[in-house]
Amino acid sequence: MSTTHESHLVGLIGQGVLPSLTPALHEREADQHRIRYLYRPLDLDIMSYEPTQVGSLLRAAAEFGYTAVNVTHPCKQLVMDALDEASDDTQRLGAANTVLIRDGKFIGHNTDFSGFSSALATGLPGVAVDRVVQLGAGGAGSAVSYALLAAGVSSLSIADLDVARAEERAASLSALFPDASVTAFDRGDIGAALGNADGFVHATPVGMHSHPGMPVEASLLRPDLWVADVVYRPLETELVRTARDLGCRVLDGGYMAVGQAADAFTLITGISPDRDRMRRHFLELIAEGR
Ligand SMILES: NC(=O)C1=CN([C@@H]2O[C@H](COP(=O)(O)OP(=O)(O)OC[C@H]3O[C@@H](n4cnc5c(N)ncnc54)[C@H](O)[C@@H]3O)[C@@H](O)[C@H]2O)C=CC1
Numbered sequence: 001m002s003t004t005h006e007s008h009l010v011g012l013i014g015q016g017v018l019p020s021l022t023p024a025l026h027e028r029e030a031d032q033h034r035i036r037y038l039y040r041p042l043d044l045d046i047m048s049y050e051p052t053q054v055g056s057l058l059r060a061a062a063e064f065g066y067t068a069v070n071v072t073h074p075c076k077q078l079v080m081d082a083l084d085e086a087s088d089d090t091q092r093l094g095a096a097n098t099v100l101i102r103d104g105k106f107i108g109h110n111t112d113f114s115g116f117s118s119a120l121a122t123g124l125p126g127v128a129v130d131r132v133v134q135l136g137a138g139g140a141g142s143a144v145s146y147a148l149l150a151a152g153v154s155s156l157s158i159a160d161l162d163v164a165r166a167e168e169r170a171a172s173l174s175a176l177f178p179d180a181s182v183t184a185f186d187r188g189d190i191g192a193a194l195g196n197a198d199g200f201v202h203a204t205p206v207g208m209h210s211h212p213g214m215p216v217e218a219s220l221l222r223p224d225l226w227v228a229d230v231v232y233r234p235l236e237t238e239l240v241r242t243a244r245d246l247g248c249r250v251l252d253g254g255y256m257a258v259g260q261a262a263d264a265f266t267l268i269t270g271i272s273p274d275r276d277r278m279r280r281h282f283l284e285l286i287a288e289g290r
């Protein structure tokens, strides 16, 4: 037997979380540091919990000895009401994906945003970030926009199939980052928007195994435009492959996936993981078809 001070018991709360690679990434890294660490999916549907009951599930997890959880779709916003404390960025974003359970208190963090920030710094060091165009303003897109603005992007243009969503995101981010220009645009105008952009960030499901295809026409890409995709199943999306072939600097979605896991691991254990090793492990898991 071990106490909560001697070992880590971590969960992933959300819907459809069984195929997640995050538990394996955490556990393998913990093994390398010789710490006792178990990471279990806590699937809402399997456990017959409604998303709105995420607070009850969190309290149950605390009673069962969990020391932390990651939280994913559709609970990242809903969980905010159950928190006792949250980091400044988490409060500003209004969404948490990591909750530490400390002395019965729930402390929220958002490593989606910090994971994308570190992904950008690691995978695309030194790129110009004055003008960035982003397609997709959903869950991943919100964290990515926040990370881009926190990284110093001065002009961020956002489009989404759901025009109202893009407008709402642009308005709330403008309020959070008053020195930056954050605007929503019609996705039909993406050619003009990309024309004078430094980078393009893609955050819609287009390109996933289940939604194959290109989110923008290849003719709109050019070698001096960097391209970041959040999709990582497959890792080599049509966008990533096309952009790389054209000579663009490219960031695949695996960098963000590993970044969020590495940052959560640090928060949970206080140990800095070996991010390159985690990335190699991630690539192995993807190559195995996990
Ligand atoms: N790399 C990572 O760590 C993560 C990657 N993801 C990936 O990001 C992608 C998006 O996931 P979420 O943001 O959670 O989904 P979501 O459903 O919250 O948001 C997707 C957004 O894309 C918009 N959209 C869909 N098709 C579009 C199109 N053709 N043009 C413009 N907008 C379009 C939707 O209206 C919606 O606002 C998925 O492939 C998911 O697997 C999600 C979370 C983390």
Ligand SMILES: O=C1C[C@@](O)(C(=O)O)C[C@@H](O)[C@@H]1O
Pocket (backbone or CB within 6 Å): 012, 014, 017, 020, 021, 022, 070, 071, 072, 073, 097, 112, 257, 260, 264
């Ligand atoms: O949204 C995601 C993806 C995730 O749920 C996963 O399955 O890898 C893990 C979460 O920490 C992260 O916020």
